[in-house]
Amino acid sequence: MVTDLPFEWFILILRILFIALLYFFVFQVIRVISREMRTVADPGATGSDWDTVSGALRVEDPGKTNLYAGQVFDLEPVSVIGRDRRATISVEHAFVSSEHSQISWEEGQWWASDLRSTNGTYVNGSRITVGTALEPGDQIQVGDVTFRLLR
Numbered sequence: 001m002v003t004d005l006p007f008e009w010f011i012l013i014l015r016i017l018f019i020a021l022l023y024f025f026v027f028q029v030i031r032v033i034s035r036e037m038r039t040v041a042d043p044g045a046t047g048s049d050w051d052t053v054s055g056a057l058r059v060e061d062p063g064k065t066n067l068y069a070g071q072v073f074d075l076e077p078v079s080v081i082g083r084d085r086r087a088t089i090s091v092e093h094a095f096v097s098s099e100h101s102q103i104s105w106e107e108g109q110w111w112a113s114d115l116r117s118t119n120g121t122y123v124n125g126s127r128i129t130v131g132t133a134l135e136p137g138d139q140i141q142v143g144d145v146t147f148r149l150l151r
Contacts, residue, residue, distance in 0.1 A: 054151065055075040055150065058148045058150055059147060060147060061146040064093065065091050065092055065143070067145060072150070073088070073089045075110070078102065078104045078105075080100075082115075093144055096142055100142050101114050101115055101117065102115055109135075110149060111132065113130075113132070123141075134149050136150060
């Protein structure tokens with residue numbers, strides 16, 4: 001009987017530890033849910049400046065695509081240009097990949113990135129291979145289409 005007592009105590013401690021961990025897990029879940037609910041209730045609480053982001057791309061030269069010169073596309077904090085209909089800016093052209101390039105708002109300015117497209121993305125006539133900072137007035141070329149960044 002004396003040899004069984006330590007094992008019973010060991011099992012009891014394991015059960016108590018398991019219950020404590022279970023309560024800790026439930027507490028963490030409730031904490032995350034309440035934080036998310038506060039964020040939804042007050043979007044400004046996240047410190048994000050996405051609500052103040054403004055930018056647009058104007059089509060300068062539509063090439064042989066479904067776009068027309070002067071057409072303006074408002075940019076989202078992350079905008080994808082590509083042939084896919086789910087892209088933020090959909091361009092129907094054989095030289096445009098389904099997800100060709102990305103324009104994103106980071107560090108207080110717009111950045112252009114090529115998404116490993118076959119024909120490349122060009123900013124002001126130069127092919128880009130890494131994220132490139134953009135200024136208002138810069139030209140972005142995707143396939144036959146040339147866009148101009150507007151503020």
